[in-house]
Every structure is written in C-alpha cells, then in structure tokens.
Amino acid sequence: MRDKNSRVFIPLVFFLLLFPAFFFLPGGTRPCLSDTLETGGEAPLLVGVARADITPPVDQRGIPLNGYGARKGKPATGVHDRIFVKALVLSSNGLPEKESVRVAIVTTDLCMITRDIRREVLSKIEGSGIDDANLLLSASHTHSAPAAMDRRWLIERFFGDFDEELFDTITSQIAKTIKEAGARLRPAKLGIASTTAQGLNRNRREPTYNYDTRLFSTPSPPPEGDFVTDSELWVMEVAGQDGEVIALLVNFAAHATVLGADNLLVSADWPGAMQRSLEGDLKDTIVLYTNGAAGDQAPDDHVEGNDFGKMEQFGERVADEVRELLDGIEFKDEVRIASSMLYQELPRLSYKFLALPRFLTGRFGFETEAAIMAIRIGDAVLVGIPGEPIAEVGLEIKRESRKLGFKYPVVVGLANDYIGYIVNEKEYRKGGYETTMNFFGKDAGAIISEAALKAVKETLSSGTPRN
Numbered sequence: 001m002r003d004k005n006s007r008v009f010i011p012l013v014f015f016l017l018l019f020p021a022f023f024f025l026p027g028g029t030r031p032c033l034s035d036t037l038e039t040g041g042e043a044p045l046l047v048g049v050a051r052a053d054i055t056p057p058v059d060q061r062g063i064p065l066n067g068y069g070a071r072k073g074k075p076a077t078g079v080h081d082r083i084f085v086k087a088l089v090l091s092s093n094g095l096p097e098k099e100s101v102r103v104a105i106v107t108t109d110l111c112m113i114t115r116d117i118r119r120e121v122l123s124k125i126e127g128s129g130i131d132d133a134n135l136l137l138s139a140s141h142t143h144s145a146p147a148a149m150d151r152r153w154l155i156e157r158f159f160g161d162f163d164e165e166l167f168d169t170i171t172s173q174i175a176k177t178i179k180e181a182g183a184r185l186r187p188a189k190l191g192i193a194s195t196t197a198q199g200l201n202r203n204r205r206e207p208t209y210n211y212d213t214r215l216f217s218t219p220s221p222p223p224e225g226d227f228v229t230d231s232e233l234w235v236m237e238v239a240g241q242d243g244e245v246i247a248l249l250v251n252f253a254a255h256a257t258v259l260g261a262d263n264l265l266v267s268a269d270w271p272g273a274m275q276r277s278l279e280g281d282l283k284d285t286i287v288l289y290t291n292g293a294a295g296d297q298a299p300d301d302h303v304e305g306n307d308f309g310k311m312e313q314f315g316e317r318v319a320d321e322v323r324e325l326l327d328g329i330e331f332k333d334e335v336r337i338a339s340s341m342l343y344q345e346l347p348r349l350s351y352k353f354l355a356l357p358r359f360l361t362g363r364f365g366f367e368t369e370a371a372i373m374a375i376r377i378g379d380a381v382l383v384g385i386p387g388e389p390i391a392e393v394g395l396e397i398k399r400e401s402r403k404l405g406f407k408y409p410v411v412v413g414l415a416n417d418y419i420g421y422i423v424n425e426k427e428y429r430k431g432g433y434e435t436t437m438n439f440f441g442k443d444a445g446a447i448i449s450e451a452a453l454k455a456v457k458e459t460l461s462s463g464t465p466r467n
C-alpha cells in the first residue's frame with residue numbers, strides 16, 4: 001500500500017472502513033474470560049501439530065493479492081510458492097487434581113488476520129477445546145497472499161470483491177488444521193532459545209529507506225538519529241520423547257515485503273523461504289513462523305536484484321541463524337502453560353487531526369477494543385498484538401515481561417485482529433507512514449503495552465514462571 005498516490009489515500013480508506021466493522025462489536029473493557037487463567041502445574045507436556053495448504057485457486061478465477069493498494073485489486077496471475085496454515089497445540093496434562101490446559105499457536109502465510117477471519121475460525125472449531133481464550137491466530141504479513149476475504153466496501157474497492165468461497169475454504173482449512181493438531185497430542189519436550197541476529201533487519205523509518213523499492217540507500221544505518229531495531233531471533237524447538245523434532249516455532253520482526261506491488265504471483269515471501277529451508281533439514285518437522293513488532297522493521301537490503309532470488313536468500317539467512325540457535329538447546333518435558341485474553345478499551349478513533357467523538361463511537365458501536373493475548377510456555381511468554389506495533393513498543397513489552405521473571409518474552413504482531421499500526425508518542429510526533437496508519441492517537445503504544453503487561457501478569461497467577 002505504498003505507491004506515491006496511495007500513501008495518503010489508503011490510510012484514509014483504512015480509517016473510514018474501520019467504522020462499519022465495529023457495529024457488531026461489544027463495548028467496554030472487560031478482562032475477557034480471565035477466569036480462563038487456567039494454569040497447569042509441572043505437568044507432562046503433550047504436543048500436536050498439523051498443516052494445510054491454503055494456496056488459492058488463482059488459475060480458476062480472479063483472486064487479488066493483499067498488502068499493496070498499488071496493485072489496485074488486480075488478480076494474481078499464478079503461484080510462485082504455496083502458502084500454508086500450521087497449528088501447534090500444546091497441553092500440560094497429567095496432574096489429577098488439575099484441569100489440563102491447552103493452547104493453540106496457529107500461523108498462516110497471510111497478510112493479516114481480521115476479526116471476521118478469527119470469528120469464523122472460532123465458530124468452526126467450537127467444542128474442540130480451543131476458543132477465544134487460548135487461540136493465538138497470526139499472520140506472517142506476506143504481501144503476496146490472497147486478499148478478497150474482507151466484506152468491507154472500501155476494502156473491496158482496493159483489494160477486490162469479497163470472495164465467499166475463498167473465505168470459507170481458508171477459514172475451514174485453518175479450523176481443520178487446529179482440530180487435527182489437537183487430535184494428535186503426544187508426549188513431547190521443548191526447548192527455547194534466542195539470540196541477536198545482527199544485520200538482518202533494520203528500522204525503515206530511516207530517511208535512507210525507500211518504501212517503493214523497499215531498499216535502504218546505504219549499507220548501514222546513519223550514525224545520527226534514533227532508529228530502533230529489534231534484532232532478536234527467538235525459537236522454540238519441540239521434540240517427541242524419542243528425540244525426533246516435531247516442530248520449530250520461529251519469531252523474528254521484519255516486514256515480509258521482499259516482493260513488491262509488481263509481483264502478481266502468490267508467495268509466502270521470505271518467511272516461506274525460511275520455513276521451506278528448515279523443513280528441508282528434518283523429515284516430518286513443521287516449521288512455524290510468527291512476525292514480531294515489525295511495524296517499522298524491514299529486511300536489511302540495499303542491493304537491487306531479482307526479488308525472488310533475494311527472497312530465497314533472506315529466508316536462508318534467517319534459517320541459518322535458527323540452525324545456530326538450535327545447537328545446544330536444552331529440553332524440558334514438564335512445562336507450565338497458561339493463556340490470557342483481554343479486550344483493552346482504545347482511545348478515540350482518529351486520522352491525523354480528525355478524531356471521532358466518543359458519543360458517536362458509543363452510539364454507532366464503532367471499534368473500541370483491542371484483543372490482547374498472552375500465552376505462557378514455561379519461562380517464555382508470547383504476547384499477541386492485533387496489528388503492527390513498532391519495535392520500540394515491542395521492546396518495552398519484552399523488557400517489562402523480563403522484569404516479571406520471563407526469560408524468553410516474545411511479541412507476536414498481526415495476531416487475532418488488525419487495528420493498524422501501533423506507535424509510541426515519541427514516534428507519533430515525528431509523523432511518517434506508520435504514524436498515519438496508527439488510528440488511535442499518540443497514546444496507542446502506551447495503552448497497548450500496558451494491556452499486554454496485564455495479560456502477561458495474568459499468566460503468572462499460579463506461581464513463578466521459572467521452571
């Protein structure tokens with residue numbers, strides 16, 4: 001969404017289209033299902049995984065791609081690489097006096113998860129033991145995955161008409177994958193590690209970044225300026241009791257925009273290349289990827305070249321870092337698991353200097369809440385944020401989570417819903433693309449961080465995370 005003409009228009013479109021979507025949403029802040037703060041003890045771990053192909057049938061009918069308004073709803077012309085949904089269900093079980101606790105971490109090669117998509121999936125998995133309180137549903141943010149899954153009139157003008165069949169097929173595949181993973185639970189052990197991966201990502205709010213070419217004009221950031229990058233690469237490795245690796249879950253903050261608006265082939269962009277590379281190493285291993293607080297994080301690239309070649313190359317570089325991290329990872333087979341979902345009241349919806357009066361918000365039932373989720377896995381916590389927080393917002397959540405005792409906090413952006421970009425006050429005052437796409441004012445970052453910490457704390461209610 002960032003050719004020169006659309007840079008101003010698209011944010012306005014997003015602002016306007018947010019309205020109708022909120023008519024049907026409940027109002028008020030409530031700790032949603034916080035009594036779901038079920039927490040297992042030091043119980044044996046059970047894990048199940050599954051995946052399904054969600055590549056759209058672009059050869060059968062016109063299906064546009066998401067992410068860049070500059071494509072103007074043009075249909076995809078083919079498939080470069082297939083896209084997937086992958087589900088990892090974890091359960092701590094086996095303590096007779098405790099109810100078993102289950103969480104599902106679901107990743108998709110999609111640009112974003114909308115509330116409609118989440119609701120449809122939840123309705124299709126009713127009775128599975130996975131619900132609003134323990135489903136983390138995320139998108140990799142590839143800008144070459146299908147659009148046409150949004151009924152909102154203004155979105156349809158830019159990203160193509162809502163395709164009922166596509167929406168139904170993809171949400172059904174996501175639901176089926178979650179159910180399959182839940183049905184395959186078996187004893188497992190897991191290990192978590194993280195490292196600083198220098199030189200992979202970079203803050204695109206630097207003046208050296210070109211949003212159209214997606215290239216930095218210099219090989220390294222300017223010495224002056226305050227451009228924060230979160231270079232942490234986080235990985236969780238899950239193995240069966242026999243030691244066979246079942247799944248890897250990778251988190252790294254970088255826009256999946258190696259491919260540009262000129263690409264009309266379906267692709268998972270660099271996260272797909274990274275996952276394929278790692279899946280090639282190990283038979284029967286499913287590699288899942290969640291993006292981080294990537295609002296202002298881009299792949300660090302300053303060289304012109306073939307986009308598909310660069311996409312494979314960048315994916316391979318991230319995969320190599322993951323391989324290094326896996327060396328010497330320590331496994332545990334008893335892990336405390338908990339989940340918490342809360343709905344945080346948002347400030348008034350605004351676009352630049354225009355803010356929607358509160359009485360209108362209430363009267364018309366506009367969006368007033370953000371779904372904030374925390375999933376605790378031992379001394380790690382995954383914090384799901386429904387949009388694109390900038391790195392500084394994510395780093396604050398990680399820093400505060402560490403103070404609570406979590407050794408491996410991680411932020412999952414593009415999770416469960418999409419409320420736009422989320423910037424802090426300092427960056428809000430500087431302006432720029434991300435700020436224009438931040439629809440809830442200067443305090444959005446602080447409000448979301450505070451809510452995230454609340455959710456993280458809730459996962460602690462039965463004791464220390466150190467186990």
Ligand SMILES: [Zn+2]
Binds near residue numbers: 388
């Ligand atoms: Zn983005």
